[in-house]
Every structure is written in C-alpha cells, then in structure tokens.
Amino acid sequence: MVWGDQLKSFWKEQATCLLNGTDHSRIGTRPSEEEEAVNRYRIQSQNRGASVIRIKNKGILLGKKTVSTSQLYEYLLHQQFLIKQGEKLYQEERLEKRLAKMVEGELILDRSAEIEGGTLLVAEGKGSGDARLKGSYYDRLSALKYAERWWDDANPSYQSFDVDCTNYISQCLHAGKAPMRGYPDRTKGWWMKGNNWSYSWTVAHALRWHLSSSKNGLRAREVANPDDLIPGDIICYDFDGDGYWQHTTFVVDNDEKGYPLVNAHTTNSRMRYWAYEDSTAWTPEIKYKFFHIED
Known part of the structure; x- marks a missing residue:
C-alpha cells in the first residue's frame, strides 16, 4: 500500500467540510482544536462573502518508522484552496508538517506536527520513547525547499559548473544542515x-563512494529498492555499468505507486521519474545506488 492511500480519504473529508459546510469528526484522528479551526475557517469565509470552490491536497513523505505493528509517518501536507469572493478568484496555499499513525494499515491518528512539540508519542509500553518521529540534524524540509527553489537556476552564492549535478545535490544537502567534515583535504x-571544496562535493563518483563509506558527518544508508527512498534522499547513476558513477539526483516526491520523482542539474530537471530511461546517456547496462540520508 502506498503510504498516503489511507490519508487521502481523510484529506477529502476535510475538503468536504469546507466545500459543503458540513460538520466532520473522526474520533481519534484529529484533535478538537483542529476541528474547531476548520469550522472557524468556514465561518470566516462565509462572513466575508468568500467560498472555497476547489481544494487540492498533496502529501510529501518526510520520514517513516515502524514500531511493532504501528507505522509512523511524518509528512508535509501541501494544500491549495481555490477561493471565489465576488468577482475575485484567487488561490490560497499552505504547507503544514503533519504526523500520522497507522496500525495494520488502518489510519488511527493524523495531526499537526506543531502539537506536543512536533513529536508523535505512541503508547507501546516500555521503550515508548523510541517510538517518536524526532527532529534531527538533517532538515529534509529545508533541503526540499532548496531543491525546488534552485532546480532550474544557479545560486550565485556557490560556484557553478558545466557538469553541475553533484554540486546541486551538495547544495541541497547543505541547505538541510547535513554536517561537513574533512576540510582542507579535498x-x-x-x-x-569559500572557493574550495572536496571532490565529493562536485564529482558524482566521489559522492557515491563517500555515501557508502562515511561513518560521521554526512552519512547515508544504502537501500535495495527505489521505493524505499523518501524525499531528501539521493540516487546515484552509472549509465554505462562500468563502475564509474556519472550522475546524482535528489528525491523530491513519490509518484502514485511510491516510486521516486527527482530534481537534477546539468540537464535541469524537476519531478523527473527516477529511472532516467528517457536520457540519452541511458544504456541497458545502467546501475543505480539508492541512498537514504541518515537523520
């Protein structure tokens, strides 16, 4: 099951409330404060002669953890509200970090990450302190924002290169506060x-091997399949299958089947399907490495 399938019906329920003015309450899934906020939004809109005529919701997975029979998800909810007020038509957008819990595939909790300090506490008996989605030194949300801001442009704060793919990836990781080490040995x-950097900052082959071997600073865990990745993770490409790694991409989303969509430089790309079969560099011998950046 794709992680967001259960949540989609929940988001649809919220949309129905706002569009139709109906009450909605799913016991155990939403704190009363959020129920009240949805109703206040609807009443406020009515009082100023505005109506929500269309809502689009999209979830971007930021982190996941399995504890016993429970699955915990931290995600970013992107909401788009098309609003009509008299003759004026405009779109309101929101980005909210949220936390969800599923037990055996059933959604039992979904709420704002701002509640209880941004952690999801799950009563699992002893050791329940481990059952949290905690903040960490790798800030995936900031890395994603950077990846989206600069996918088709060069940040003048950094050196740019004709072959810029790995330099762009490093900038995304840096925006996410991934810790550096090794200066001044390139x-x-x-x-x-300044105007100096490690080979792993700019060279795809060097970054691939750094991610495989690093035990401190920027660290990653290799996973077997592309659908094991979440936004903020990295894919490395050996187009010829000869052992020399030529390209790096940054995961920014997942498609409906749970497979990565990536941003990249050199050929600037946004939300491109991870496999790169449409690339002129692709060969039948292509090899991939999938890296989950450690939080």
Whole structure:
C-alpha cells in the first residue's frame, strides 16, 4: 500500500467540510482544536462573502518508522484552496508538517506536527520513547525547499559548473544542515568552504563512494529498492555499468505507486521519474545506488 492511500480519504473529508459546510469528526484522528479551526475557517469565509470552490491536497513523505505493528509517518501536507469572493478568484496555499499513525494499515491518528512539540508519542509500553518521529540534524524540509527553489537556476552564492549535478545535490544537502567534515583535504570527507571544496562535493563518483563509506558527518544508508527512498534522499547513476558513477539526483516526491520523482542539474530537471530511461546517456547496462540520508 502506498503510504498516503489511507490519508487521502481523510484529506477529502476535510475538503468536504469546507466545500459543503458540513460538520466532520473522526474520533481519534484529529484533535478538537483542529476541528474547531476548520469550522472557524468556514465561518470566516462565509462572513466575508468568500467560498472555497476547489481544494487540492498533496502529501510529501518526510520520514517513516515502524514500531511493532504501528507505522509512523511524518509528512508535509501541501494544500491549495481555490477561493471565489465576488468577482475575485484567487488561490490560497499552505504547507503544514503533519504526523500520522497507522496500525495494520488502518489510519488511527493524523495531526499537526506543531502539537506536543512536533513529536508523535505512541503508547507501546516500555521503550515508548523510541517510538517518536524526532527532529534531527538533517532538515529534509529545508533541503526540499532548496531543491525546488534552485532546480532550474544557479545560486550565485556557490560556484557553478558545466557538469553541475553533484554540486546541486551538495547544495541541497547543505541547505538541510547535513554536517561537513574533512576540510582542507579535498580527498577526504564532504565539505565546501569559500572557493574550495572536496571532490565529493562536485564529482558524482566521489559522492557515491563517500555515501557508502562515511561513518560521521554526512552519512547515508544504502537501500535495495527505489521505493524505499523518501524525499531528501539521493540516487546515484552509472549509465554505462562500468563502475564509474556519472550522475546524482535528489528525491523530491513519490509518484502514485511510491516510486521516486527527482530534481537534477546539468540537464535541469524537476519531478523527473527516477529511472532516467528517457536520457540519452541511458544504456541497458545502467546501475543505480539508492541512498537514504541518515537523520
């Protein structure tokens, strides 16, 4: 099951409330404060002669964890409200970090991450402190925002290159506060300082091997399948299958089947399907490496 399938019906229920003015309450899934906020939004809209005529919801997975029979998800909810007020038509948008819990595939909780300090507490008996989706030094949301802001342009704060794919990926990771190490040795670690940087900052082959071997600073865990990745993770490409890694992409979303959509530089790309079969560099011998950036 794709992680967001159960949540889609929940988001649809919220949309129905706003569009039709009906009350909605799913016991156990939404705190009363959020129920009240939805109703206040609807009443406020009515009082100013505005109506929500269309809502689009999209979830972007930021983190996941399995505890016993429970699955915990941290995600970003992107909402778009098309609003009509008299002759004026405009779109309101929101980005909200949320937390959800499923037990054996059933959604039992979904709420704002702002509640209880941004953690999801799950009563699992002893050791329940481990059953939290915690903030960490890798800020995926900031990395994603950077990836979206600069996918088709060069940030003047950094050096740019004709072959810019790995430099762009490193900038995304840096925006997410991934820790650097190794300065000033260009052959060690992953770092950028002034007009100097490590080979792993700019060279796809070097970054691929850094991600495989690093035990501190920027660290990653190799996973077997592309659908094991979440936004903020990395894919490395050996187009010829000869052991030399030529390209790197940044996961920004997943398609309806749970497979990655990526942003990249050199050929600037946004929300491109991860496999790159449409690339002129693709060959039948292509190899991939899938890296989950450690939080």
